[in-house]
Amino acid sequence: MAGRGSRWLARWLPTLKSRLAVGATLxxxxxxxxTAGQMSEVAxxxxxxxxxxxxxxxxxxxxxxxxxxxxAMQRSLAVASALxxxxxxxxxxxxxxxxxxxxxxRAGYAVVSVSDDQGRVLMAATRDSFFEPRLRLGESAVxxxxxxxxxxxxxxxxxxxxxxxxxxxxxxxxxxxxxxAYGVLLGSLPLANGELAQEVIDPTDAASEGDELTVVADAxxxxxxxxxxxxxxxxxxxxxxxxxxxxxxxQAGRPLxxxxxxxxxxxxxxxxAGEPETGWQLWRVVPRGSLLVPLRAARNEALLLGGxxxxxxxxxMVLFLAYQLRPLERLQRRAGRLLAGDQRAAWPRAxxxxxxxxxxxxxxxxxxxxxxxxxxEVLRRLASVLAASPIxxxxxxxxxxxxxxxxxxxxxxxxxxxxxxxxTGIIFASAQDHAALQAEVAAAFAHGEVYEGEWRLVGIxxxxxxxxxxxxxxxxxDPAAGAIWCLYDISSQVDARERLEHAVRxxxxxxxxxxxxxxxxxxxxxxxxxxxxxxxxxxTLVMLDLDRFKPVNDSAGHAAGDAMLELVADAxxxxxxxSDAAARIGGDEFALLLAHCDARQGLAVAHKVGQAIxxxxxxxxxxxxQVGASLGVAELDAxxxxxxxxxxxxxxxxxxxxxxxxxxxxxxx
Numbered sequence: 063m064a065g066r067g068s069r070w071l072a073r074w075l076p077t078l079k080s081r082l083a084v085g086a087t088l089x090x091x092x093x094x095x096x097t098a099g100q101m102s103e104v105a106x107x108x109x110x111x112x113x114x115x116x117x118x119x120x121x122x123x124x125x126x127x128x129x130x131x132x133x134a135m136q137r138s139l140a141v142a143s144a145l146x147x148x149x150x151x152x153x154x155x156x157x158x159x160x161x162x163x164x165x166x167x168r169a170g171y172a173v174v175s176v177s178d179d180q181g182r183v184l185m186a187a188t189r190d191s192f193f194e195p196r197l198r199l200g201e202s203a204v205x206x207x208x209x210x211x212x213x214x215x216x217x218x219x220x221x222x223x224x225x226x227x228x229x230x231x232x233x234x235x236x237x238x239x240x241x242x243a244y245g246v247l248l249g250s251l252p253l254a255n256g257e258l259a260q261e262v263i264d265p266t267d268a269a270s271e272g273d274e275l276t277v278v279a280d281a282x283x284x285x286x287x288x289x290x291x292x293x294x295x296x297x298x299x300x301x302x303x304x305x306x307x308x309x310x311x312x313q314a315g316r317p318l319x320x321x322x323x324x325x326x327x328x329x330x331x332x333x334x335a336g337e338p339e340t341g342w343q344l345w346r347v348v349p350r351g352s353l354l355v356p357l358r359a360a361r362n363e364a365l366l367l368g369g370x371x372x373x374x375x376x377x378x379m380v381l382f383l384a385y386q387l388r389p390l391e392r393l394q395r396r397a398g399r400l401l402a403g404d405q406r407a408a409w410p411r412a413x414x415x416x417x418x419x420x421x422x423x424x425x426x427x428x429x430x431x432x433x434x435x436x437x438x439e440v441l442r443r444l445a446s447v448l449a450a451s452p453i454x455x456x457x458x459x460x461x462x463x464x465x466x467x468x469x470x471x472x473x474x475x476x477x478x479x480x481x482x483x484x485x486t487g488i489i490f491a492s493a494q495d496h497a498a499l500q501a502e503v504a505a506a507f508a509h510g511e512v513y514e515g516e517w518r519l520v521g522i523x524x525x526x527x528x529x530x531x532x533x534x535x536x537x538x539x540d541p542a543a544g545a546i547w548c549l550y551d552i553s554s555q556v557d558a559r560e561r562l563e564h565a566v567r568x569x570x571x572x573x574x575x576x577x578x579x580x581x582x583x584x585x586x587x588x589x590x591x592x593x594x595x596x597x598x599x600x601x602t603l604v605m606l607d608l609d610r611f612k613p614v615n616d617s618a619g620h621a622a623g624d625a626m627l628e629l630v631a632d633a634x635x636x637x638x639x640x641s642d643a644a645a646r647i648g649g650d651e652f653a654l655l656l657a658h659c660d661a662r663q664g665l666a667v668a669h670k671v672g673q674a675i676x677x678x679x680x681x682x683x684x685x686x687x688q689v690g691a692s693l694g695v696a697e698l699d700a701x702x703x704x705x706x707x708x709x710x711x712x713x714x715x716x717x718x719x720x721x722x723x724x725x726x727x728x729x730x731x
Contacts, residue, residue, distance in 0.1 A: 117333035117346060118324050125335040125344040128278065132337070135170055135249065136214045139234035142167050143247045146176060146236050151184060151245055161187040171249035172229070176236075178245045181205050199246070208233040209243045219286045219295050228252070228294045230286060274348050277301060281341030283308070303347050307332035326350065457536075458486050459544030461500070473529070473551055475522035491518045491526055499531075503545070507535050516552065528556040569646040571624055572631035580645035583655050584705045591698065601657050601698045602664030603708055605716035606634075606671065608650035609690035609724035614680075622682045626689060633674040638667060653712070661697035661729055668693040668727050676725060692719040696730035 142164055150156045157176065161168070168174055168189050175186035181200030186193055199205040208215040217231040229250045236245040278287035279298045288294060288301070299305045307325040311334060314323070324333040333346045454470035456463055463481045471478055474489055487496040499517060506513035513533040518526045530550040537543040567579030575583065587601050608630065615623035627650070634644050634652060643655035654671070656664050672691050680687040694715025698708060711730040719728035 115324075117331060117348060118335070121333040121344055121346045122335040124276070124346070125337045128342070128344060129337040132216070135232055136234070138167055138170055139214060139232055139247055139249055143234045143236050146245070146247060148238065148244050151176065151178060151236075154185070157185050158192055161185065161192055167249070171232075172252050173250045175248045175250075176245060177205075177248065179209065179243060181246075183248075184245075199248075204231065204233060205246060208235045208246055211235075212237050212241065212243055218282065219280055219284055228286075230280075275303060275346070277304060277345045277347075279343050279345065286342065298345070303330055304332060304345055307334070307345070454547075454549030456481075456547045456549070457544060458547060460542070461486055464544070470549060473521070473527075473549060474519070480522075489519050489521075491520050503533050504541070506533075507538070507541060507545075510538060516556070519549075527551060527553045529553075572628055572646050574631050574634070574652070575643060575645035577645065577647040580643060580647060580653055580655065581705065583643040583645075584708065587655065587657060587698070588703065588705060588708075592703075599658050600660040600663075601655070602659045602661060602667075603696045603698075603712040604654035604656065604664060604668045604671070605694045605696075605709075605712040606652040606654070606668075606675075607692050607716055607720055608652075608675070609692055609720075611650040611689050614687050614689060618682050618685065618687060622680065622687060625682070626678075626680050626687060629678050629680060630675055630689070630691075633678055634671055637671045637674045642667075661695060664695045664697060665727065665729060668695050672725060672727060690725045692716060692722075692724065693727045694719050694730065695727065 145160060150160055161174065164174065164187075168187055173186055173188055175183050175195070175197075177183045177199050181198050181202065183195050183197040183199065186195050202217075204215050204217040212235050214235075215233045217233070219228050219230050229252050231248055231250040234247040234249075235243045236247060237243050275289070276287075277285060277298070280286050283298050284295050285293050285298055285301065286295075293300060298308050310325055311323060323335075324331065326332075329350055331348045331350050333348075334343055336343045453467075454473050455465075455467040456470050457465040462483060462485055464483075466478055466481045468478075471481065474481070487493060490496040490499070495517060499515070502515060503513045514530065516528060516530055519529045520526050528551075530552050532548040532550075533545045535541065535543065535545050567575060567582065569576045584603070590596055591598050591601070611623065611626065614626055627646070630652070631644070631646065634654070638644060638654060638656070641657060643657075645653045645655075647653050654667070656667055659667065672693055675689065675691040678688065694712050694717070696708060696711035696715055715728045715730040719726040722728065
């Protein structure tokens with residue numbers, strides 16, 4: 063049973079009905095998932111918005127509570143300050159009696175003290191004791207502000223002088239009937255024990271990840287109340303759960319209580335409100351994860367139910383598709399037998415789309431048989447033409463040979479089987495040549511022209527030869543239909559042409575360039591420098607006239623003179639670079655074109671050439687013949703931007719060197 067089930071599954075999985083069933087199931091799953099996800103996102107958005115509004119309201123309420131506590135502490139100082147007359151400040155006993163009666167005031171502050179108008183602390187009291195600290199507040203900015211404004215002033219959080227812990231101080235100036243300040247009543251609260259915000263902050267708050275957190279910061283952004291004592295007096299940006307929200311609050315322009323704010327930062331929801339009396343801010347952090355737990359549970363339940371529903375619908379769909387596609391399966395079996403060559407098989411009868419499909423397949427099979435017959439006849443005739451053709455013919459399509467004639471095989475040395483089906487690039491000397499040909503052929507065909515060009519082809523043995531290639535598209539309107547190539551071997555014509563071109567531009571005796579070839583080289587350098595897109599490069603001409611050559615010709619004969627000229631040519635070629643142009647432009651006159659050389663480099667080359675010629679010795683009929691050279695150097699510049707002016711400058715320099723005597727070198731002005 064298991065074996066039959068696995069075989070059935072193997073046959074069923076690749077079928078159309080299986081793909082339709084799988085596709086429909088995936089669509090159902092996707093629809094359910096997207097719907098549940100979208101509903102969850104909408105619910106989550108509304109929930110978070112409601113929580114944000116609630117947290118804004120709560121944090122503002124808490125900030126107002128903090129403000130009321132601050133104002134109550136200020137009022138307690140104001141009430142007590144009315145009992146501190148200048149006479150009381152001047153009498154230590156009366157001052158001690160005053161503190162003894164202020165049990166409520168001492169209970170509200172950690173330390174209560176009084177100072178004179180110079181900032182000298184006269185007496186201080188805690189909840190349990192009295193003492194006279196030797197402190198001076200005169201230099202304190204908050205003391206000076208309280209004395210100047212005659213109003214209660216709250217200090218920034220500072221380190222306590224005696225306790226060495228962070229504290230905040232409330233200073234109530236003592237003012238007489240003539241509005242003169244004669245001292246200050248001061249109450250301080252330590253921040254470490256949380257007394258400042260004990261009515262608004264839950265003592266169970268913790269700074270650990272995932273818990274709710276309430277933090278109070280002063281107007282400058284320093285923490286004045288935090289469950290973690292280590293963060294007191296630190297910038298609020300040091301609290302990692304508030305850093306991002308604090309930065310966004312600063313970017314928004316630091317709104318206070320009139321504009322409470324809420325932000326979503328990572329896994330937390332942060333709300334903030336300010337207390338306008340002190341400029342302090344109260345920050346509240348609530349983990350988003352704890353808010354969304356019920357919503358996520360509901361979403362998972364909806365996804366589970368949707369998956370079960372989708373699976374059940376998929377099973378029903380498979381059964382329905384299997385029943386509807388039974389005629390198509392019979393049509394598939396009949397078509398397979400007909401395509402395998404069984405022409406006796408009958409096509410099934412069916413209605414609707416399957417019946418029309420059966421009719422279309424029957425017509426395709428009939429047309430295919432007719433096309434195969436026509437193709438066979440065409441190929442037979444084409445093979446006869448290719449076999450009889452005296453020139454190389456080939457049909458290529460998509461960069462590959464599909465038909466080649468016997469002459470193509472003979473030219474390249476390949477068998478027909480080696481070429482047919484292979485890339486046309488195998489017969490070219492390089493991949494660059496093949497790519498260039500394809501580009502030129504495509505351009506010619508695009509203009510409705512037949513392509514013709516000369517190319518170096520390579521046979522099976524690697525021996526290159528020159529061929530004229532002519533290409534014509536099979537269908538000018540359809541480049542994908544391929545092209546017909548005609549190949550001719552023109553190696554002998556190319557060799558003859560190259561020999562003729564070499565003879566036209568070179569001196570037959572020395573093998574150097576002649577006057578015409580040298581003039582072409584000069585014009586080529588001038589054209590390169592005249593191109594506005596090219597970077598100008600230096601170039602130098604050297605004109606050379608042999609010294610004492612006429613006596614060689616007159617005394618030893620023209621044969622000796624020719625031998626000497628050949629030695630001079632060899633010496634010149636050995637003294638210059640292969641990229642330099644050397645020429646014999648007349649009798650015993652020579653010229654050099656030094657590309658990319660300035661006048662200084664040209665003089666060095668001329669000196670080297672002159673030494674090489676002076677060192678030549680020709681043994682002839684028992685005599686040793688010797689010549690020298692006078693050389694003129696002219697660099698290409700703004701005054702010699704034509705071939706005539708440049709050559710004239712070099713000639714003038716050569717004449718000047720000749721005038722100075724044998725073996726001289728002169729540079730053009």
